[in-house]
Amino acid sequence: MKAVICGVNSKYVHSSFTAYTLKANVVVEGVELDIVEFSINDISENCLRNLYKYKADVYLFPVYIFNILYLARIFSNLKKVLPNCLIVAGGPEAEYGVEIFMRKHCSVDIVAKGEGELVLPCLLSAIQNGEELDKVNNIAYRKNGRIIYTVESGERMRMDELIFVYNEENIQRFDNKILYYEASRGCPYRCIYCLAALDNTVRYKSLDKIKEELTFFIDHEVSVVKFTDRTFNANEEIAAAVWQFIKENNKKTMFHFEIAADILTPQLMTLLKEMPSGYLQVEAGIQSAKKETLLASLRSSDLTKIEHNLKQIAGQANIHVHIDLIVGLPYERYDDFKASFNYAYNIGANMLQLGFLKVLKGSPIEGRLEDGAYVYEEDAPYEIISNKWILFEEILRIKALEFVLDKYHNSGDFFQTLPYIIKTFY
Numbered sequence: 001m002k003a004v005i006c007g008v009n010s011k012y013v014h015s016s017f018t019a020y021t022l023k024a025n026v027v028v029e030g031v032e033l034d035i036v037e038f039s040i041n042d043i044s045e046n047c048l049r050n051l052y053k054y055k056a057d058v059y060l061f062p063v064y065i066f067n068i069l070y071l072a073r074i075f076s077n078l079k080k081v082l083p084n085c086l087i088v089a090g091g092p093e094a095e096y097g098v099e100i101f102m103r104k105h106c107s108v109d110i111v112a113k114g115e116g117e118l119v120l121p122c123l124l125s126a127i128q129n130g131e132e133l134d135k136v137n138n139i140a141y142r143k144n145g146r147i148i149y150t151v152e153s154g155e156r157m158r159m160d161e162l163i164f165v166y167n168e169e170n171i172q173r174f175d176n177k178i179l180y181y182e183a184s185r186g187c188p189y190r191c192i193y194c195l196a197a198l199d200n201t202v203r204y205k206s207l208d209k210i211k212e213e214l215t216f217f218i219d220h221e222v223s224v225v226k227f228t229d230r231t232f233n234a235n236e237e238i239a240a241a242v243w244q245f246i247k248e249n250n251k252k253t254m255f256h257f258e259i260a261a262d263i264l265t266p267q268l269m270t271l272l273k274e275m276p277s278g279y280l281q282v283e284a285g286i287q288s289a290k291k292e293t294l295l296a297s298l299r300s301s302d303l304t305k306i307e308h309n310l311k312q313i314a315g316q317a318n319i320h321v322h323i324d325l326i327v328g329l330p331y332e333r334y335d336d337f338k339a340s341f342n343y344a345y346n347i348g349a350n351m352l353q354l355g356f357l358k359v360l361k362g363s364p365i366e367g368r369l370e371d372g373a374y375v376y377e378e379d380a381p382y383e384i385i386s387n388k389w390i391l392f393e394e395i396l397r398i399k400a401l402e403f404v405l406d407k408y409h410n411s412g413d414f415f416q417t418l419p420y421i422i423k424t425f426y
Contacts, residue, residue, distance in 0.1 A: 001030060001031050001032070001057045001058070001124070001127070001128045002031075002032045002034075002054060002055070002056040002057050002058075003031055003032070003033050003034070003056055003057065003058040003059070003060060003124060004033075004034050004035070004036060004051065004054050004056040004058070004059050004060065005019045005022055005023060005033065005034070005035050005036075005060045005061075005062075006019070006035075006036050006037075006038070006047075006051060006059060006060065006061050006074075007019030007020075007035065007036070007037045007038075007062060008037075008038050008039065008040060008047070008061075008062075008067040008070055008071060008074075009037065009038070009039045009040070009067075010039065010040055010066040010067070011039055011041070012039050012041065013176065013177055013178055014039070014177065014178055015037070015174055015177045015178065015179060015180065016035075016037050016062065017165065017179075017180035017182075017228065018062040018091065018116070019035050019037065019062060020035065020165040020166075020170075021116075021117070021162070021165050022060070022062075022116050022117065022120060023035050023165075024162075024163040024164065024165050025117040025162060025163050026116070026117060026120045026121055026124070027121070028121050028124045028125050028128065030128055031124050031125075031128055033124075034054065034056075036050055036051065036054075038050075040066065040067055040069075040070045044070060044073050044074060044077075047074055048074060048077050048078060048081070051074070051078055052078070052081050052082065055082065056082075056085060057085060057086065057127070058085065058086045058088060058124065058127060059078060059085055059086070059087050059088065060088045060090070060112075060120070061074075061075075061087070061088070061089050061090070061091075062090055062091040062116075063089050063090065063091040063092075063093040063094045064091055064092060064093050065092075065093055065358065065360070065380040065381040065382065066380070066381065068093045068380045069379065069380060071089075072104075072105060075087055075089075075105050075107040075108055076105075076106075076107050078107070079107035086109045086110060086127060087107055087108050087109050087110070088108075088109065088110045088111075088112055088120075088123070089101070089105070089108045089110070089111050089112070090111065090112040090113070090116055090119075092195050092360070092361070092362065093361070093380065094108070094111045094112075095111065095112075095113045095114075095362070096195070096360075096361040096362030097361040097362065098111050098113070098140045098147070098149075099147060100361075102140065102142070102147055109141060109142055110123070110133070110139055110140070110141045110142075111139065111140045111141075112138065112139050113138045113139065113140070113152065114138040114152070114153070114154075114155070115155075115156065115157045117157050117162065118138075118155055118156075118157060119136070119137070119138045119139065122136045122137070123136050123139060133148075133150070134148065134150055135150075136150055137150055137151045137152065137153040137155075138150065138151075138152055138153055138155075156185075156201065156203065157185070157203075158203075159184065159185065159203050159204060159205040159206075159209075160205055160206050160209050162205070164213050164216070165181075166179065166216060166217075171220055171222075174222070176223075178223075178224045178225075178226055179217070179222055179224065179225045179226070180225070180226050180227075180228050181213065181214075181217070181225050181226070181227055181228065182205075182227065182228040182229060183204060183205050183210050183227060183229050183232070183238070183242070184202055184203060184204040184205065184229045184230075184232075184235075184238075185199070185202070185203050186199045186200060186201050186202040186203055186230070187199065187200065187202065187230035187231055187234075188200060188202055188231065188234050189230075189231065189260075189298075189299065189300070190298045190364070191287075191297055191298055191299045192296075192297050192298050192363065192364040192365040192368065193297065193326065193329070193357055193358070193359075193360070193363055193364075193365050194230075194360075194363060195360055195362055195363055196230045197298070197363065197364050198362060198363075202234060202235070204235060204238055207238060207241050207242075210238075210242060211241075211242075211245050214242070214245065214246070214249075214255075215249070217253050218249055218250055218251055218253055221251055221252045221253065222253050223252070223253065223254065224253070224254045224256065225253055225254070225255050225256065226255075226256040227255065227256060227257050227258070229257070229258065230258060231258060231259065231260050232257040232258055232259055233257075233259045233260060233263060233264060233268060234260065234263070236263075236265050236267065236268065239268055240267055240268060240271060243268070243271045243272070243275065243280070244271060246275075246279055246280070247271065247274065247275055247276065247279065250276070250279050252278075253279075254278060254279065254280070254281060254320075255279065255280055255281070256280075256281040256282075256283065257280065257281070257282050257283070258282075258283045258284075258285070259282050259283070259284055260284070260285075260301075261282075261284040261286075261305070261306040261309045261310050262301055262302040262303075262305035262306045262309065264305075264309045269309060269312065269313075272313055272316075272319055273312075273313075273316055273318075275318055275319060276318065277317070277318040277319075278318075279319075280319045280320075281319065281320040281321075281322060282313065282319060282320075282321055282322070283322040283323070283324065284306065284310060284321070284322070284323050284324070285323075285324045285326075286301070286303075286306060286323050286324060286325055286340075286343075286344055287299060287301075287324065287325060287326045287329065288325065288326065288329050288332050288336075288337075288340050289303055289339055289340040289343035289344065290331065290332050290336045290339070290340060291303070292330075292331045293329045293330055293331045293332045293336070296329070296330035296331055297329050297330060298364070303343070307343070307347060310323065310347045310349065311347050311348060314347060314348040314349050314350070315348065320350045320351075321347075321348075321349040321350050321351070322349060322350065322351040322353065323344055323347060323349045323351070323352055323353070324352075324353045324354075324355055325337075325340055325341065325344055325352070325353070325354055325355065326355045326356070326357055327354060327355070327356045327357060327384070327390070327395060327398050328356055328357030328384035328387060328390060328395070329357060330371070330372055330387075330389070331389055332389060332390065333389045333390060334390055334391075334394040334397075336389075337390070337398065341401075345409075350410075350412065351409075351410045352405060352409065352410065353410075354398065354401070354402040354405065356383050356384055356395065356398075356399075357376075357383070357384040358376075358381050358382050358383050358384070359374060359376045359382045359384065360382060361382070372387045372388050372389065373387055373388040374386075374387045375387065375392075
């Protein structure tokens with residue numbers, strides 16, 4: 001039996017970490033599993049043509065808010081040219097709100113829920129052997145015009161059992177691409193706008209395994225590796241050991257980490273201070289500088305510590321600092337956002353990203369929409385249009401600010417001009 005995993009990325013420079021993880025970890029005797037990759041900027045007819053050439057029995061699609069509109073067309077047309085193939089969708093955009101997803105995308109035969117490394121071997125084996133799918137846990141499938149749900153086991157992958165995605169045979173495929181790596185799954189926080197709030201069981205790989213796998217990146221002088229961990233420094237011991245290892249062994253690779261800046265301990269701050277230039281990027285989600293907003297978002301943050309720690313890191317200039325704000329959170333009005341923006345801008349980070357609240361399917365905020373009279377896009381990425389605290393007109397103003405911010409600040413092209421203008425005229 002032939003199966004194909006189709007990873008559709010948001011940009012050419014990205015790589016489909018999910019697709020390669022599944023390829024490495026889903027092994028079923030008698031099943032030939034291949035990978036194809038595209039970006040949402042590719043012509044959809046080219047994607048369809050390449051998929052058709054495989055004439056596979058099963059096509060597997062990781063689905064996210066950034067690629068669902070592109071994939072919707074692929075699903076429909078693939079079914080037209082290969083009516084007997086099975087189309088399997090997974091990922092957050094398919095997994096949450098399965099009923100709505102499968103009604104909307106009639107060409108999708110099966111939705112796989114949970115961790116694909118556990119679900120897909122059972123699913124592919126059942127399909128290959130012509131078995132009924134009701135014994136395969138964590139899926140939804142069509143049968144006689146109905147959507148059938150199987151048992152949800154809640155089983156989780158043991159992190160050290162995950163096979164490393166990259167090897168000598170495939171590493172050249174990632175030339176000029178950003179590579180991804182996970183040392184853990186889950187998140188200890190419950191922010192209402194994030195799907196990570198649904199999995200608070202944080203599971204880590206062992207330090208020995210992490211070091212062994214990072215050595216592969218270092219030895220192959222990979223340009224950029226982004227850790228997918230939601231809050232990398234949630235475990236101080238692991239964070240310190242990994243950063244110490246990078247400090248002592250790295251050559252040319254830039255490692256990117258998402259962190260919580262207010263829980264950076266003196267030990268971690270010292271490591272960051274002593275890190276050679278070009279070894280690390282850190283991204284810290286501030287989201288808002290209004291305490292009431294953070295409290296309502298179930299985001300426990302110490303704004304004083306965030307400012308102090310990030311200013312120290314940014315001031316040393318050896319580490320690229322990226323910070324985020326989210327527009328549209330509870331209780332943050334337009335003037336409140338001004339204060340949040342000034343707070344974040346004055347930190348002096350290399351990049352300040354303005355995000356706009358997305359009401360993700362399955363996220364906690366989806367159940368609290370009436371509280372804030374949220375109006376948002378019906379289709380992905382479900383971005384906010386307005387709420388009871390901020391008007392659409394005000395959001396448009398902030399979007400104009402976002403354009404200017406990216407062009408003049410985040411580009412890094414005006415690092416002397418901007419401070420002069422702000423200090424002299426504002």
